[in-house]
């Protein structure tokens with residue numbers, strides 16, 4: 001049995017706040033695992049385990065202020081050793097690894113950029129899934145900040161880069177240019193060119209390099225200027241990132257995020273306007289996220305970066321500038337794999353993701369005027385797909401319209417419709433309908449583009465149809 | 473454009489350009505410049521949308537290369553393609569109407585600025601994916617060799633594109649099979665906001681073929697005569713069956729990467745310096761005047777003629793109707809007819 005003592009984070013520190021436990025009683029830890037976060041007035045630091053063993057008792061509750069240096073904060077027993085009430089082993093002070101900013105404060109920027117010899121900080125995985133697939137309950141009286149989607153994404157990246165030194169961002173124009181769509185604004189200035197890396201135009205190459213870096217123990221965020229250009233790299237996303245864990249019998253995890261704008265922009269023609277939701281959703285070994293608002297963008301991107309798997313994170317260019325409320329809580333991480341019910345209703349279920357959620361919400365508003373109460377489900381995560389939430393909804397409404405921006409053939413809507421037919425056949429009062437892009441490459445001409453892309457009106461019409469209302 | 477005879481089979485001997493040809497170069501470069509300025513204007517008015525990449529500053533490259541091409545030679549490039557199309561003899565009206573997304577455009581409004589084609593003029597696009605045109609152009613050259621014609625394909629691409637892996641896969645095959653293709657790298661120093669030095673380990677791009685046994689040379693891409701001369705040599709080599717060649721054109725784009733480029737990656741002075749000292753149109757103009765090939769009056773006449781063409785195309789591009797809604801469904805596949 002070993003005592004873990006409150007460490008001193010600086011020569012002058014006498015006491016501090018034990019902000020957070022990252023382990024619970026019964027957890028097995030090994031040297032280097034982060035077990036707690038400690039706050040002083042200057043910084044937040046992480047406490048690492050020095051010995052191997054099982055956390056037998058946490059002696060200080062998370063949130064306790066004024067914990068004296070060298071006070072016993074937890075007890076560790078060797079694996080198999082029965083927890084004893086009183087320690088007779090020698091006490092050890094946990095080792096502290098200063099986070100990146102602490103380095104930055106003391107080291108000159110050039111030094112910092114070169115300082116790749118120091119040990120990389122790797123916070124313990126705290127994937128939100130462990131919290132039972134529920135969005136974290138926000139504290140009473142939480143405040144919100146109006147944030148554009150692009151800034152929410154930037155904040156998520158910055159927070160995770162501060163938290164975990166293994167995280168880095170790589171892509172075309174992400175650094176000096178501040179991102180083609182200004183998502184990475186300010187990151188080069190804060191993190192330097194060791195961690196915010198401008199690449200040549202060579203998607204296949206840097207996607208593969210990113211996967212290799214992930215095999216090597218880093219946590220890359222690979223930005224594609226748009227997902228259209230990820231087609232150059234899709235071999236590495238699927239063959240190298242998605243399949244290797246399985247092929248290696250579980251040895252070769254690949255914690256990487258591939259992110260960037262997906263789907264139609266505005267008048268940029270067929271080669272620059274494609275929705276890849278279904279493409280990536282098809283692939284086992286990937287997680288695929290496609291948030292709609294800024295809060296989900298932030299919370300899910302943070303989760304994606306922490307996730308030990310390859311995550312394809314689909315953003316939407318036309319949403320980047322849209323502002324939403326983002327809760328002002330520390331470390332806002334959302335569960336992967338959980339849909340969000342954006343509007344409750346009893347008459348028809350509308351399922352959408354990414355920008356289509358806006359159209360579904362608009363359609364619901366219009367339908368309400370006709371006495372049809374639509375329930376709007378924002379999928380947020382396409383893989384894993386929260387079919388349970390969809391099916392529960394259909395059991396209530398008995399009707400469903402699946403909405404997506406991409407083509408319908410072999411699409412997201414097809415998958416959901418199949419799941420509903422399979423699991424809620426007896427509840428259906430109408431065949432599931434799909435709203436999707438017309439089955440053609442996206443045209444440039446303004447009128448044809450309008451005709452090609454799905455909109456709120458299409459959803460209204462489909463909803464009326466499944467409700468057997470008169471349609472136009 | 474000027475200096476082209478439709479359907480010629482007899483190969484032009486490449487000699488020093490004579491007065492008429494020189495004036496033709498001037499007019500062609502001026503047409504591209506004025507056309508692009510007008511396109512920029514229409515973009516500002518909301519008549520052109522999406523991405524629109526202007527060619528201003530690089531005019532000498534396409535005009536000089538085109539000067540030695542034959543009608544059955546093919547041209548393929550990326551999204552900065554308006555100049556290439558005008559040089560290939562496509563009409564200003566058709567190009568401008570495609571920019572506005574109208575029925576009268578080369579792709580009937582379906583392609584836009586980045587995706588335009590003309591079978592008739594052997595212009596094979598107009599490609600939005602950086603680097604894609606390089607293997608595609610190599611494939612066109614393959615088709616020439618396969619069919620036994622002596623046509624040559626010119627594949628244009630940028631300094632940024634020259635870092636794409638597929639470029640080198642294409643180089644290898646082109647050299648291995650001695651395909652009649654000339655790779656014209658338009659090195660305008662920047663790929664979007666990234667200067668060549670920040671993206672390329674070897675910045676002398678004409679050397680990029682060395683390990684594939686493809687010779688290359690650096691060319692002053694602001695000097696239409698230097699371009700023409702270098703192109704003549706490279707095209708002849710390709711036409712004679714001796715395989716590919718790389719021409720690295722040192723050039724410069726005056727405008728932003730596309731219309732929405734804040735252009736913080738270079739100074740105003742840098743741009744101004746090129747405009748003042750290396751402008752391809754001004755340099756040729758001076759030559760023409762010095763050699764007394766033209767008078768100031770002649771130049772004014774050319775300017776007026778070019779403006780007339782450009783204004784007419786802008787008018788046409790606004791008057792041409794939007795494509796018929798049924799066009800949405802056409803051209804997805806070739807419909808087999810009974």
Ligand SMILES: Cc1ncc(C[n+]2csc(CCOP(=O)(O)OP(=O)(O)O)c2C)c(N)n1
Pocket residue numbers: 172201203225229232552600601602603629630631632633634660662663664729
């Ligand atoms: C595969 C791919 N990646 C990224 C882009 C986005 N993009 C369009 S143009 C461009 C810069 C290309 O620069 P360069 O090849 O030098 O040509 P230039 O624009 O200077 O003519 C980039 C990154 C794209 N269209 N395709």
Ligand SMILES: [Mg+2]
Pocket residue numbers: 630631632658659660661662663664
């Ligand atoms: Mg360039």
